[in-house]
Amino acid sequence: MEGYFTIGDFLMIIPMALAGALFLGAVPCATEFKHNTLRVIGALIGAMCAVVLVETLPALM
Incomplete structure (x- = not known):
């Protein structure tokens, strides 16, 4: 492990969280609360x- 995160590492985290x-x-959910909870868990x-x-x-390299 090299140590600290660089800004390039964080550029990958944001799209993966969004995906x-x-x-x-x-x-599909019955309530908006479950829907928002699933979004947070997915992020x-x-x-x-x-x-x-x-x-x-x-x-790996």
């Missing part, structure tokens, strides 16, 4: 996947 929010936000999952991807890429 997760859009993906889970498309699930968190997308951001976590991006962090894992950013951290493992240097190890």
Whole structure:
């Protein structure tokens, strides 16, 4: 591990979080609260996947 995040690493986290929010936000729900909760969970999952991807890429090279 190199140490700290760079601005290039954060440029990948934002689109991944947005993709997760859009993906889970498309699930049909009965209430608006569940819909917003799924969007937040999707954004968190997308951001976590991006962090894992950013951290493992240097190890693969």
